[in-house]
Structure formats: C-alpha cells, structure tokens
Amino acid sequence: xxxxxxxxxxxxxxxxxxxxxxxxxxxxxxxxxxxxxxxxxxxxxxxxxxxxxxxxxxxxxxxxxxxxxxxxxxxxxxxxxxxxxxxxxxxxxxxxxxxxxxxxxxxxxxxxxxxxxxxxxxxxxxxxxxxxxxxxxxxxxxxxxxxxxxxxxxxxxxxxxxxxxxxxxxxxxxxxxxxxxxxxxxxxxxxxxxxxxxxxxxxxxxxxxxxxxxxxxxxxxxxxxxxxxxxxxxxxxxxxxxxxxxxxxxxxxxxxxxxxxxxxxxxxxxxxxxxxxxxxxxxxxxxxxxxxxxxxxxxxxxxxxxxxxxxxxxxxxxxxxxxxxxxxxxxxxxxxxxxxxxxxxxxxxxxxxxxxxxxxxxxxxxxxxxxxxxxxxxxxxxxxxxxxxxxxxxxxxxxxxxxxxxxxxxxxxxxxxxxxxxx
Amino acid sequence: xxxxxxxxxxxxxxxxxxxxxxxxxxxxxxxxxxxxxxxxxxxxxxxxxxxxxxxxxxxxxxxxxxxxxxxxxxxxxxxxxxxxxxxxxxxxxxxxxxxxxxxxxxxxxxxxxxxxxxxxxxxxxxxxxxxxxxxxxxxxxxxxxxxxxxxxxxxxxxxxxxxxxxxxxxxxxxxxxxxxxxxxxxxxxxxxxxxxxxxxxxxxxxxxxxxxxxxxxx
Numbered sequence: 081x082x083x084x085x086x087x088x089x090x091x092x093x094x095x096x097x098x099x100x101x102x103x104x105x106x107x108x109x110x111x112x113x114x115x116x117x118x119x120x121x122x123x124x125x126x127x128x129x130x131x132x133x134x135x136x137x138x139x140x141x142x143x144x145x146x147x148x149x150x151x152x153x154x155x156x157x158x159x160x161x162x163x164x165x166x167x168x169x170x171x172x173x174x175x176x177x178x179x180x181x182x183x184x185x186x187x188x189x190x191x192x193x194x195x196x197x198x199x200x201x202x203x204x205x206x207x208x209x210x211x212x213x214x215x216x217x218x219x220x221x222x223x224x225x226x227x228x229x230x231x232x233x234x235x236x237x238x239x240x241x242x243x244x245x246x247x248x249x250x251x252x253x254x255x256x257x258x259x260x261x262x263x264x265x266x267x268x269x270x271x272x273x274x275x276x277x278x279x280x281x282x283x284x285x286x287x288x289x290x291x292x293x294x295x296x297x298x299x300x301x302x303x304x305x306x307x308x309x310x311x312x313x314x315x316x317x318x319x320x321x322x323x324x325x326x327x328x329x330x331x332x333x334x335x336x337x338x339x340x341x342x343x344x345x346x347x348x349x350x351x352x353x354x355x356x357x358x359x360x361x362x363x364x365x366x367x368x369x370x371x372x373x374x375x376x377x378x379x380x381x382x383x384x385x386x387x388x389x390x391x392x393x394x395x396x397x398x399x400x401x402x403x404x405x406x407x408x409x410x411x412x413x414x415x416x417x418x419x420x421x422x423x424x425x426x427x428x429x430x431x432x433x434x435x436x437x438x439x440x441x442x443x444x445x446x447x448x449x450x451x452x453x454x455x456x457x458x459x460x461x462x463x464x465x466x467x468x469x470x471x472x473x474x475x476x477x478x479x480x481x482x483x484x485x486x487x488x489x490x491x492x493x494x495x496x497x498x499x500x501x502x503x
Numbered sequence: 504x505x506x507x508x509x510x511x512x513x514x515x516x517x518x519x520x521x522x523x524x525x526x527x528x529x530x531x532x533x534x535x536x537x538x539x540x541x542x543x544x545x546x547x548x549x550x551x552x553x554x555x556x557x558x559x560x561x562x563x564x565x566x567x568x569x570x571x572x573x574x575x576x577x578x579x580x581x582x583x584x585x586x587x588x589x590x591x592x593x594x595x596x597x598x599x600x601x602x603x604x605x606x607x608x609x610x611x612x613x614x615x616x617x618x619x620x621x622x623x624x625x626x627x628x629x630x631x632x633x634x635x636x637x638x639x640x641x642x643x644x645x646x647x648x649x650x651x652x653x654x655x656x657x658x659x660x661x662x663x664x665x666x667x668x669x670x671x672x673x674x675x676x677x678x679x680x681x682x683x684x685x686x687x688x689x690x691x692x693x694x695x696x697x698x699x700x701x702x703x704x705x706x707x708x709x710x711x712x713x714x715x716x717x718x719x720x721x
Contacts, residue, residue, distance in 0.1 A: 187690065190690060197679060197688070197689065197690065198690055199678060199679060199690075201676050202676075203674070203676075205637055205674075205676075206642070208642040209637050209642045209644050212637075212642055212643060212644040212645075213635060213637070213644040213676070213678070215644070216633070216635060216644065216645060216646065216678060217678070217679055217688055309661075310641075310643050310660065310661035311642070311643065311644070311661075312642055313641060313642050314639075314640075314641070314642040318642075495639065496639045496642075498639075499639035499640040499671075499672065500639065500640050500641075500642075501640060501641075
C-alpha cells in the first residue's frame with residue numbers, strides 16, 4: 081500500500097500538485113484558516129504583553145425595535161426577556177400587517193409595562209419601513225434591531241452598546257448563534273457555520289477594520305448614523321445595505337463577540353436553500369450594483385477598508401465561488417482517472433485538517449466552550465456542507481446578475497418592491 | 504314598661520320636631536337593643552321602622568319609604584342618616600342591607616368625577632393620532648408635515664422625489680397618539696377622571712371604588 085502511494089506520488093508532475101491543491105492551499109487556507117491562526121497569535125500576544133484596563137461601563141439610552149409579522153408564538157416571550165434587561169431601554173414593536181394575534185399580545189404587554197410602544201400597520205409594508213416607522217418614536221441614542229424569534233444571552237444589550245463608547249463607531253454587530261443546533265443535521269452544520277463565519281469570521285473582519293455587515297437579528301446602530309441617511313432602505317438584505325451606507329458616511333462598524341443572540345436556524349435544507357438564495361443575492365445587489373462606488377478609487381468617500389471589504393466579497397464570494405465549478409470541471413477533464421480518487425482523498429483530508437484547525441480557533445474565541453464544542457464535532461463533514469453553500473451562492477449570484485431576482489422576492493410586499501429603485 | 508309603649512313614646516313627633524333627630528335615633532337604637540335582649544325583635548321591628556320612616560320624613564320631605572338609597576349631593580353620595588347608624592340597625596336585624604351599585608370616585612376627596620379619554624400623563628383631552636407617510640421607493644416613513652411643501656405638494660426628503668401620488672408612490676398609516684399639551688406618545692388614550700370638587704386629574708384605574716348599599720325594611 082505504502083509502496084503504491086510512493087510510486088503514485090513519484091509519478092506526479094509539479095503542475096499536477098499545484099493544479100490539485102491550488103484551490104485549497106492558495107485561496108481557502110490563507111483566507112479562512114491562516115488569517116484566523118494569525119488572529120489568535122496576535123490575540124495571545126497582546127493579552128500577555130500589553131496592560132489591559134477595564135473601561136468604565138457605558139450606558140447610552142437604547143431603543144429596541146422589533147418588527148414582527150405573525151409572531152404570536154414568540155413575541156410575548158421575547159418582550160419579557162428583554163424588558164428590564166437594560167437600564168435605559170425603550171421598546172417599540174411594529175406589527176407589520178400580522179394576521180394572527182401578535183398585535184393583541186404585544187399590546188397587552190405594553191398595557192402593563194411602561195416604555196413599550198406598539199404600532200400596528202394594517203397592511204404589510206416590509207421590515208425596512210417598519211423600522212423607519214419606529215424611528216419616528218424612538219428617543220434614544222442607540223437603535224437596536226431585534227428579531228422577535230430570538231433569545232438573548234445575559235447582558236446582551238449592555239454588551240452590544242459598549243463599542244459605541246468610541247465616537248467613531250456607527251454600528252455594532254452582535255454575535256448570532258444557532259439555538260436549535262441539535263434539531264437536525266442541517267441546523268448542526270449551521271451552528272458550526274455561524275461559529276466559524278460569524279463569530280470568528282467577524283472578529284477577524286472587525287479587527288482588520290473591513291467588517292461591513294451587522295445582522296438585522298441583533299445589531300446596534302448609533303442614531304446619528306442612521307438618521308443621516310433617513311433610516312433603512314427597502315430590502316431584502318436591508319441590514320447589509322444600512323451597514324455599508326453607514327460605512328460610506330465614515331463610521332466604523334465593529335463586532336462584539338460577547339453580545340450573544342440565539343436564533344432558530346432553518347431545520348431543512350430546502351428552507352436553508354431559500355434563505356441563502358436571499359442572502360447571497362444581496363451580495364450582487366449591494367456590492368456589484370448599489371454600492372459599487374465603494375470600489376471607486378477616486379470617489380470622495382473612498383475608504384481603503386471599504387475597498388478591501390468589497391474586493392474580499394467580489395474575489396472570494398463571487399469570482400472564487402463561480403470559478404470553483406470551472407476549476408472542478410478542468411480538474412476532472414485533465415486528471416487521470418486512475419489517480420483521481422487519491423487526489424480527491426488528499427483534498428478532502430486537507431480540508432478536514434483545516435476544519436480541525438478552525439475548530440480549535442473557534443474554541444479559543446468561544447464564550448462557552450461546553451456549548452460550542454458540540455457544534456464543532458461536525459467539522460470533518462463541514463466541507464460537504466460548504467460545497468452545498470457554494471452551489472447555492474453560485475446559483476444566487478448568476479440568477480441575480482441575470483434576472484435581478486431580489487426585486488421579485490416576497491420578503492418585501494409587491495407594491496413596495498415594484499416601486500423601489502432597481503439597482 | 505313594654506317595648507311597644509316605649510316605641511310609641513319615642514316616635515313622638517314633638518321630640519323629632521325639636522330638631523333633635525340624633526336623640527330620636529339614639530332612642531330608637533336603645534329600643535332595638537332592648538327588643539333584641541328580650542328576643543322580641545320581630546314584634547317591635549315594624550314599630551321601629553315606622554319610627555325611622557317618620558324621622559326620615561321629617562328630615563327629607565321627599566322620602567317615600569324604604570328601600571333607602573344614597574343620593575348625590577354636592578357631588579358626594581350621601582344617605583339622610585349616617586351610614587354607621589344605619590349599619591347599627593342592620594346589626595340589630597331591623598333593616599337589611601343589599602348591594603345597590605359600585606361607583607368610581609376621586610381618590611382624594613371621594614367626590615364624583617367626570618370621565619373622558621385623555622392623556623395618561625397630564626390628563627389633557629387634546630390628543631390626536633399621528634399620520635405618517637410611507638414612501639415606497641426609498642422606505643422613508645415620516646409625519647405628513649415632513650413631506651408637505653409650501654405649495655401643497657409632497658416631496659420626499661430622503662430621495663428628493665417630488666409630486667408624490669397617493670397609493671402609487673406612498674400610503675398613509677396612522678401612528679401613535681400624541682398629546683398636544685405634554686407631547687406624550689402612546690398607543691391609546693386612557694380614561695382620565697377629573698374631580699368635580701377638587702379638580703384633581705387621575706387615571707380611572709386609580710380611582711377610589713366605593714360600594715353603594717340600599718337599606719330595606721325587613
């Protein structure tokens with residue numbers, strides 16, 4: 081067996097080596113693994129060699145905006161969980177055309193809890209305009225957007241507003257984790273994915289200053305920053321849009337790993353497909369179309385960090401994702417069938433090893449290792465899930481480039497999406 | 504001396520006419536106690552009730568007999584005789600007390616308030632509901648005044664689009680209630696009471712609740 085392997089390896093030409101491992105060694109590993117290892121090393125170094133002073137707690141007034149549509153099962157629980165969880169908290173619930181008793185439940189809560197406002201819209205107008213409606217009544221320095229089906233970690237609101245102490249910060253992204261990780265294989269993969277790409281990925285982006293997304297499920301925005309652009313634009317992907325707009329007006333966007341929000345991830349691959357199609361279309365909609373001016377080197381609002389974010393998205397999420405299929409086809413056509421299985425095994429093995437390293441990095445940044453370790457055990461198979469996500473992304477990107485399908489998404493009601501500017 | 508004679512003496516009109524109803528009431532109560540002690544309540548109650556009726560007739564010419572109900576005087580609910588005394592007759596089994604009504608009164612002076620929907624903060628009745636424009640194309644939502652131009656047309660400050668047309672470009676949704684006096688904002692006005700006597704403004708949920716009883720002859 082070993083002799084066979086040695087014989088096989090000796091018959092390899094260097095170009096075959098490069099051809100087989102270019103994807104993993106030149107692109108995926110540096111971008112997603114080496115970067116994170118460097119991050120850990122820098123962290124360990126700064127932890128040991130610099131003196132940390134605990135800053136004074138910062139308590140700005142906060143207005144939590146919850147836009148909900150048919151959320152009668154969770155709204156009362158969400159309101160109870162965040163009420164009184166922060167000293168200066170106003171809560172505004174916008175019932176965006178629910179047909180169940182969401183409004184009645186929220187209103188019954190507001191009757192006995194001061195500082196809770198409930199606004200009803202008889203006709204659905206979309207999440208962005210629901211938040212904009214709430215902005216008319218928000219009297220706080222910080223706007224917090226929440227999903228009504230999420231659960232929040234202890235002190236999450238206090239923690240998410242702490243980075244706003246820095247007057248240059250305009251938006252803070254909270255850490256989104258999967259609540260129902262054990263529900264199905266699909267949610268298990270997502271739990272690992274969220275830890276990998278949201279927790280560690282955003283710590284990395286935030287640290288090097290290129291973070292450009294604050295998930296709408298749990299994000300804090302400085303009122304001054306949102307008001308300058310008159311609030312949210314119509315979605316889908318309105319959270320990515322507002323964050324890029326805030327960046328364009330000169331603010332910083334940071335990530336706060338200790339502010340945790342637990343969300344229910346789709347339990348079936350079919351639902352996941354729909355969700356990711358929506359998310360990935362936004363890549364094209366905002367980075368290639370609406371906000372492509374962040375790549376204009378001579379624009380007055382040009383920022384190197386925004387440009388790096390844009391280049392990262394365009395190269396790794398658009399070009400590499402679609403390029404992967406061309407690469408795979410070339411690989412299969414050119415490779416010798418006799419050796420294909422060996423090469424594939426080596427590639428899979430490499431990805432598994434990289435997955436193991438990534439799991440270690442997750443453990444380093446995890447807020448609760450006992451909880452996150454369970455999710456990390458899926459790492460040997462994660463590459464197959466990642467391949468599935470890349471397939472979705474490829475379809476979404478091509479579909480959006482050709483059809484502008486995000487403007488046909490029922491996430492925004494028809495009368496609104498027909499009127500919005502089709503970027 | 505039998506109780507019957509005593510009652511006849513006690514309800515003598517001259518004594519009531521003297522302007523001493525308190526004394527007359529005391530005597531009636533004394534009689535009630537004696538009757539109770541001798542186990543003759545049933546025998547004498549008719550006479551005592553008759554005495555009460557005469558006394559009440561003297562004080563309240565409009566009194567037409569039992570049941571005795573509270574009436575509104577100077578915005579307070581009053582009985583012609585002190586409730587404590589009436590309750591003593593109830594205790595002796597001469598009168599019966601039944602629930603008649605329950606009323607909400609001023610928490611301070613227990614006078615009858617007037618009630619209106621108003622601002623829970625300052626009690627002002629001048630509340631109006633905000634009207635907000637939702638501009639579809641850019642998602643901007645603000646009060647109508649924010650869009651209104653001096654010539655009466657509508658212009659969106661976010662995307663600078665002018666001459667907006669209703670239902671094609673925007674719709675109007677109602678927002679929250681706003682108080683013109685103190686700028687309070689909330690979902691609904693609350694019922695606010697204002698005392699007719701001391702002019703105190705208070706939320707109806709904080710009003711003093713008083714049971715009203717009617718007293719009947721047994």
